[in-house]
Amino acid sequence: MLKDLTLGQYYPEESPIHRLDPRVKLAGTLVFIITLFFGQSVWLYLGAFLYLLIVIRLSRVPLRYIVRGLKTIVVLILLSALFNLFLTPGDILVKLGPLTITTQGLVTAIFMVVRLIFLIMGSSILTLTTTPNQLTDGMERGLSWLKIFRVPVHEIAMMMTIALRFIPILVDETDKIIKAQKARGADFESGNIMQRARAMIPILVPLFISAFRRANDLAMAMEARCYHGSEGRTRMKPLVYTKNDRLAYLGLALYFALMLAIFITLGSRVI
Amino acid sequence: MPIVSAQNLSFSYELRDEEGNVAEHIDALKGVNLDILAGSFVTILGANGSGKSTFAKQLNALLVPTGGTVFVDGMNTADESHLLDVRKTAGMVFQNPDNQMIASNVEEEIAFGPENLGVEPDDIWRRVDMALAAVGMNAYRKTSPNKLSGGQKQRIAIAGIVAMEPKCIVLDEPTAMLDPGGRREVIRTLHELNEKRHVTIILITHYMEEVVDADYCFVMHQGELVMSGTPREIFSDVETMRRLSLDVPQVTEVAYELQQAGVPLPDGILTSEELTKALTAVRDGGDPAAAVEGCRRAK
Numbered sequence: 001m002l003k004d005l006t007l008g009q010y011y012p013e014e015s016p017i018h019r020l021d022p023r024v025k026l027a028g029t030l031v032f033i034i035t036l037f038f039g040q041s042v043w044l045y046l047g048a049f050l051y052l053l054i055v056i057r058l059s060r061v062p063l064r065y066i067v068r069g070l071k072t073i074v075v076l077i078l079l080s081a082l083f084n085l086f087l088t089p090g091d092i093l094v095k096l097g098p099l100t101i102t103t104q105g106l107v108t109a110i111f112m113v114v115r116l117i118f119l120i121m122g123s124s125i126l127t128l129t130t131t132p133n134q135l136t137d138g139m140e141r142g143l144s145w146l147k148i149f150r151v152p153v154h155e156i157a158m159m160m161t162i163a164l165r166f167i168p169i170l171v172d173e174t175d176k177i178i179k180a181q182k183a184r185g186a187d188f189e190s191g192n193i194m195q196r197a198r199a200m201i202p203i204l205v206p207l208f209i210s211a212f213r214r215a216n217d218l219a220m221a222m223e224a225r226c227y228h229g230s231e232g233r234t235r236m237k238p239l240v241y242t243k244n245d246r247l248a249y250l251g252l253a254l255y256f257a258l259m260l261a262i263f264i265t266l267g268s269r270v271i
Numbered sequence: 272m273p274i275v276s277a278q279n280l281s282f283s284y285e286l287r288d289e290e291g292n293v294a295e296h297i298d299a300l301k302g303v304n305l306d307i308l309a310g311s312f313v314t315i316l317g318a319n320g321s322g323k324s325t326f327a328k329q330l331n332a333l334l335v336p337t338g339g340t341v342f343v344d345g346m347n348t349a350d351e352s353h354l355l356d357v358r359k360t361a362g363m364v365f366q367n368p369d370n371q372m373i374a375s376n377v378e379e380e381i382a383f384g385p386e387n388l389g390v391e392p393d394d395i396w397r398r399v400d401m402a403l404a405a406v407g408m409n410a411y412r413k414t415s416p417n418k419l420s421g422g423q424k425q426r427i428a429i430a431g432i433v434a435m436e437p438k439c440i441v442l443d444e445p446t447a448m449l450d451p452g453g454r455r456e457v458i459r460t461l462h463e464l465n466e467k468r469h470v471t472i473i474l475i476t477h478y479m480e481e482v483v484d485a486d487y488c489f490v491m492h493q494g495e496l497v498m499s500g501t502p503r504e505i506f507s508d509v510e511t512m513r514r515l516s517l518d519v520p521q522v523t524e525v526a527y528e529l530q531q532a533g534v535p536l537p538d539g540i541l542t543s544e545e546l547t548k549a550l551t552a553v554r555d556g557g558d559p560a561a562a563v564e565g566c567r568r569a570k
Binding site for chain 1: 331333355358359362363365367369370371372373374375376378379382383384385386387388389390391392395396399416417431432435
């Protein structure tokens, strides 16, 4: 059962969005998220909606894959909608016993729901069209300017790469340990939450020990292969911008300029 | 000039007690002297705790001697300024294939070494192609290492080293976790590398069958080098091998037992073919030693 677990949710397809440089896609996601927080205006959200629609169309990822990502946060969306609906002060619209709904609350709640849905859909597009490897690669090179602030970008990217490689191995190992403990009569299925949590200890302890042993072995193997950090390191597949990437950046800049213009002209007006 | 030369090499671990004080020194290597010729296929044999893995790590400067010196291609491994060059010259493959892979697909895994060396991208591609061909794994270049068998994983680990174009590959029990099929695959690959690309192979093992085809063999026991010679010379001395709690190949053992029982067989029979020829000669009243000799020469 644990074997079916996969990280990320890459949807293989040969679309223009899939072929884009991961740095472009990272920048695109970031810009999209920023514009979502510009303010509460129908026009702003219409712009974001159009942008999202175009990108989804270009990516050729079926809509249901993108919507599936929303399922996990339905509760969160509902909760924030309810809180905004009932707890925003303003002109009273409806009164239901101790609860009041205000016009402002209704507007905020609607915008909040739309914003969260757009947020999740926008970032799902990134993970659906980019393999985890490309993503770490893009982060390493797209964020290398963070080194100025002493952020160890290369090291973080390397850790992510290694984590991705070792997740299936450790999952397998967990499976084995569970079976081994069951064979010795361990009981994971009965008892209350506390008892079940305690039953996890004989799984976690051997798992941690083995993970540390593997880490030690891996560190040695990496050193033996001349690994010495990012300095003087070259890449087999260096990221090079193509014409499409430049076009995408241009489109992105246009989108950002447009949203900024709307934001400035409309100010805090809703419509 | 030998590619690897150990001179009076000693190494000791410190065992610390709970307060962090040195409680005990454990001598893993005690004054080892040996030379390994460039282009040869050498095996190092030894029981658990004989110091053979510690020796292997000395060749890659993962450990540096606490006494004596190790030269790899003329470079002193204790000299920090040669660290990368030493590691580039003597590549190292470890026991557990899972714990030495970094990337999520085969070609990126093989590229890891050359990337660390700062090789240009075009040259990395060439080296990856070359290394994949050298281990016969061309068909798997886009595969995830998790989907490969143990023997295939270990061949990829070897390819990862081959791509760094080392003069010498040190393998620390590379077949210990493999099934017989995987073991054969790996050993065949190593012999091909040795013959076609003239890479010096230093194979550390405790499987006697892997030793038979080597050019030279060293036997270690409790941190000391106790025997050295061709596999035939080593296995002729069945009694010493037993005393060191090491096996000899099954065929050699059968021949030895027959010899003890009074059958006039020569020493150092290594293959079942040789044993068959010798026994046929004994039955037909011929000279078994000459029969074995003829068999060796035919090879």
